[in-house]
Amino acid sequence: MPTIEVIMVVVFTLTIFLSALLLFGVQPMAGKMLLPFLGGTPGVWNTCMMFFQAILLLGYLWAHGISKLRALPQLILHVGLLIAAVVALPLSMNRMDFSSDWLVHQPVLWLVAALGLGVGLPFMALSTSSPLLQAWFARQDHPRAHDPYFLYAASNAGSLLALLAFPLLVEPLFGVREQATGWSGGFVALAVLMGICGVMTLKASPDYQGKTSLPREAAGADDAPAPTSRQKGLWILYAFVPSSLMLGVTTYITTDVAAFPLLWVIPLAIFIASFIVVFSSLKLNLPLLGRVMSLLGTALLIGWMMGATNPAWLLLPLHVLFFALVTLVLHGRLAASRPSAKYLTGFYLYMSIGGLLGGVFNTLLAPLLFTSIWEYPLVLILACALRPQSAADLADPDLPWKRAAPLVATLLMLGSVWLLKRSEFVHTDVLSFMLLAVPAVIAYSQVERPARFGLGLLGIFMAASLVSVEYDTVFKKRTFYGVVEILKSDTEYRMIHGGTFHGHALIEDEGCTPQNYYDLRGPMGSLFELYRNHVTTRRMAVIGLGLGSHACYAEPVDSLTFYELDPAVIEAAKGFGNVGRSPTAELDYVAGDARIQLQQRESGDPYGMLIIDAFSSDAIPIHLLTVEAIELYLSRIEDDGLIAVHISNRYFDLIPVLRGLADAHDLEFRVVDDVHLSDQEIAEGRVASTWGVLTRDAKKAQALEALDPRWQTYTGPAVTWTDNHAAVNGLWIF
Numbered sequence: 001m002p003t004i005e006v007i008m009v010v011v012f013t014l015t016i017f018l019s020a021l022l023l024f025g026v027q028p029m030a031g032k033m034l035l036p037f038l039g040g041t042p043g044v045w046n047t048c049m050m051f052f053q054a055i056l057l058l059g060y061l062w063a064h065g066i067s068k069l070r071a072l073p074q075l076i077l078h079v080g081l082l083i084a085a086v087v088a089l090p091l092s093m094n095r096m097d098f099s100s101d102w103l104v105h106q107p108v109l110w111l112v113a114a115l116g117l118g119v120g121l122p123f124m125a126l127s128t129s130s131p132l133l134q135a136w137f138a139r140q141d142h143p144r145a146h147d148p149y150f151l152y153a154a155s156n157a158g159s160l161l162a163l164l165a166f167p168l169l170v171e172p173l174f175g176v177r178e179q180a181t182g183w184s185g186g187f188v189a190l191a192v193l194m195g196i197c198g199v200m201t202l203k204a205s206p207d208y209q210g211k212t213s214l215p216r217e218a219a220g221a222d223d224a225p226a227p228t229s230r231q232k233g234l235w236i237l238y239a240f241v242p243s244s245l246m247l248g249v250t251t252y253i254t255t256d257v258a259a260f261p262l263l264w265v266i267p268l269a270i271f272i273a274s275f276i277v278v279f280s281s282l283k284l285n286l287p288l289l290g291r292v293m294s295l296l297g298t299a300l301l302i303g304w305m306m307g308a309t310n311p312a313w314l315l316l317p318l319h320v321l322f323f324a325l326v327t328l329v330l331h332g333r334l335a336a337s338r339p340s341a342k343y344l345t346g347f348y349l350y351m352s353i354g355g356l357l358g359g360v361f362n363t364l365l366a367p368l369l370f371t372s373i374w375e376y377p378l379v380l381i382l383a384c385a386l387r388p389q390s391a392a393d394l395a396d397p398d399l400p401w402k403r404a405a406p407l408v409a410t411l412l413m414l415g416s417v418w419l420l421k422r423s424e425f426v427h428t429d430v431l432s433f434m435l436l437a438v439p440a441v442i443a444y445s446q447v448e449r450p451a452r453f454g455l456g457l458l459g460i461f462m463a464a465s466l467v468s469v470e471y472d473t474v475f476k477k478r479t480f481y482g483v484v485e486i487l488k489s490d491t492e493y494r495m496i497h498g499g500t501f502h503g504h505a506l507i508e509d510e511g512c513t514p515q516n517y518y519d520l521r522g523p524m525g526s527l528f529e530l531y532r533n534h535v536t537t538r539r540m541a542v543i544g545l546g547l548g549s550h551a552c553y554a555e556p557v558d559s560l561t562f563y564e565l566d567p568a569v570i571e572a573a574k575g576f577g578n579v580g581r582s583p584t585a586e587l588d589y590v591a592g593d594a595r596i597q598l599q600q601r602e603s604g605d606p607y608g609m610l611i612i613d614a615f616s617s618d619a620i621p622i623h624l625l626t627v628e629a630i631e632l633y634l635s636r637i638e639d640d641g642l643i644a645v646h647i648s649n650r651y652f653d654l655i656p657v658l659r660g661l662a663d664a665h666d667l668e669f670r671v672v673d674d675v676h677l678s679d680q681e682i683a684e685g686r687v688a689s690t691w692g693v694l695t696r697d698a699k700k701a702q703a704l705e706a707l708d709p710r711w712q713t714y715t716g717p718a719v720t721w722t723d724n725h726a727a728v729n730g731l732w733i734f
Helices: 004-038 042-066 071-087 107-127 129-138 150-173 176-204 216-223 229-257 261-278 286-305 312-336 341-369 375-385 391-395 405-422 429-444 450-464 523-534 549-553 567-576 594-600 627-635 655-665 679-683 698-707
Strands: 472-479 482-488 492-497 500-506 539-543 559-564 586-591 607-612 637-646 668-674 689-695
Touching: 004 042, 004 107, 004 129, 004 150, 004 176, 004 261, 042 071, 042 107, 042 129, 042 229, 042 261, 042 341, 071 107, 071 176, 107 129, 107 176, 129 150, 129 176, 129 341, 150 261, 229 261, 229 312, 229 341, 229 375, 261 312, 286 312, 286 375, 286 429, 286 450, 312 375, 341 375, 375 450, 429 450, 472 567, 482 567, 492 567, 523 549, 523 637, 523 689, 523 698, 549 559, 559 567, 559 594, 567 586, 594 627, 627 637, 627 655, 655 668, 655 689, 668 698, 689 698
Parallel strands: 539 559, 539 607, 559 586, 607 637
Antiparallel strands: 472 482, 482 492, 492 500, 637 689, 668 689
């Protein structure tokens, strides 16, 4: 029969495990609930993370504060918090007004308010659990009470399981409503378990036992020295860097390398897994890991400065590996400096402050301070500067020439910049690499002195940022949704959103010639021919603006409305895009999520054609491709109108999704996979693309096939997405 000591460990471990499972299960679930309001941009995830880090800090403050009280007041206060959180269930994101101007012009404020009303109180109650349960266990008369950090490993295991289970099991099998219901049931179970742990703590208290002192394990902790101010500052710094880098690498890999939102969970899972490792009994060689981290970081920094985004299959794992090394090294330094159980809640409090500062820096400060995603390389450099030194590093002679290495590397990089700007050399990737690599090698020669090495990298980065070749930047603006940039060459303007090319406009084109995906020889040419000759209503709507190439197809009799999520894109397109050259007599722009804006457009003439072209790189706006979304679109177009969807994607085959939507609404469906282009067409700027068309009118679908035989009926499998349930599993392209 299990002893009371075994039962105590099981109950506390199960409680903290369930708490962490719920804590990190709610984060991707909340992100899924928010998708219909703000889309799938990295800014949504970063703001969610900042919010959760802030609430986590409040939870740690609560735990730190009440842990100083006697057991009975602690139990009463915490049970009250849990009851209030239960009353706030179920979780919902529908408590905010989605028609508010905040949603368009102040998305961060709207998002924080929506999260606070939707999940704030239950998350606050959950965030108290880990430090409070460990503090309670430290008060028990138990052999392991002097070092309750083993419970932290159980907490992180629950967190990691939640993050992995959501994309692999929860999202594919359950809809949002079922997820919220199951989560609420788990929270009630946790409240019961917390009550049991509280009663155990109450029974172990001196008041309950009629004693005048604490149990021996807690009393023995009184001799432990209090953490110094320097130690607290280092705890904050060691927590800040991985937190900021987690958001930075997430933004980078989802905008500049490979943009699909499932990647968002990978850095967070690594972040949590590192805590499991460093707080376990496993002994890590932190200086060696730090040296590898610095070498890889230097290589990635060179790639970042060169603008390298391909091959994605290589760069993506390397950035993720670097982040994993950073978390192991700096979280390892946190674990190595953890205090005795007496100061446990304070330790977690300072860790939480560092984590929150990382979120605030990336989400609030960086968009104000930088017009590019500079926070990622800057924190990368800071991570390298915090590498722990080994005994061999400290024994390495500090020669005078080595002290000058950062300055030499910076001056050499400045010289390289001057050479690029003023010489007649043809700019090539090889030349760029050589000009960057030599200063980087000089800086790396000081890797034994991490702070000096970091200064060298910083000098190289700042000097390299002065380089601009081939294109001049004529417009650049950073918003919640990313960085919008217009680059000018001798012949064209190019729009870059994040790291993704979003169209170009010829400078000397007096008319309006559609380019790239929208080439007259491509699917758009035959689609607009159908629209002109067979659709009675000459009103169009386009979801997704870019540089407005769709406007080139408009005629004076047409009216055209663009629905664009990012106001900065509208500003850029008006100044440098094709829309100003369009012959259409009526052109309008609507900022904000297209589905919300169309929902609010209850009056007005229906459209003859609605084009959905809102994909940001390969990120999928799932909420625009659900059964409910198509139902809305059908209510906003004529009975013989067309719904055209651009579904080109490197990672997912979305044709089955359109087939499922067609089946759900009994629509005709035609698709074209225009990928077989000649070398000449590619040289002329034409780009391969995949499009689908949905319509109620069978004659329109037949006419489209007659105009262009590339448009075909699709008889393959169907996948149905709804607002309640949509998953990309099974749609991967390998």
